[in-house]
Amino acid sequence: MPVSRNEKPDTKSGEKNAKSSDSEDTITLGDVVADLQKKNPFLKTPMKRRREEKKKEDEPTGAKRLEWLKEKAKNAIIPTELASTLKPEHVFLDSGPIIIHLCYDCRKFNSTKPTIPVGDGKVQLPLGMCTICRSHFNRQRSVKFFEHELPVCKKQYGL
Known part of the structure; x- marks a missing residue:
């Protein structure tokens, strides 16, 4: 018999069966959602994936940037007085x-x-x-x- 919005199903017999099966393996809605997110990477936005990847990195980004700047600064040329003349x-x-x-x-x-x-x-x-x-x-x-x-x-x- 289909259940409508106004009718409440008879759950007395179903409660006993549900209690016995719940005691064996309990799964909450939060567990299901977490399990789906682990299995399906498309549920995460690109921003969330990038944040997780940044957390996994061992070296902080500031140190990498400083190392990159030092490497680029080796090839930089300090301008001469002639090149920096203002008129x-x-x-x-x-x-x-x-x-x-x-x-x-x-x-x-x-x-x-x-x-x-x-x-x-x-x-x-x-x-x-x-x-x-x-x-x-x-x-x-x-x-x-x-x-x-x-x-x-x-x-x-x-x-």
């Missing part, structure tokens, strides 16, 4: 915003310098940059030009 007319006459990346030493050096009021609500901000920061600033402007402004001109003029 104010190129820096300040550009129509776009100025974005300056500074290393920690340059930021620390500049944080100790006072600002100088120059009138009309303007303040002169002293900015000291090492050769690496200056070279990066120059390179950043050229990359911006070739990778952003030239494609924009091509699109704008239909070239």
Whole structure:
């Protein structure tokens, strides 16, 4: 006889059979779900699988990254004074915003310098940059030009 929502099945005879079988091997819903997850890896999202793989790794990722940085730094070239020459007319006459990346030493050096009021609500901000920061600033402007402004001109003029 099918069971509807309003009817309750007669479970007196079924309870005795269920109790005897439950005592032999008890399986909860949590056990079934855990067993399914172990057997079927597709139930886990890629993020969960990556987290589990990271937990299994013996070496922390910070140590691997530091080792990789040291290996790459061996081949790095420190820029010369000639390559890091700044020209104010190129820096300040550009129509776009100025974005300056500074290393920690340059930021620390500049944080100790006072600002100088120059009138009309303007303040002169002293900015000291090492050769690496200056070279990066120059390179950043050229990359911006070739990778952003030239494609924009091509699109704008239909070239």
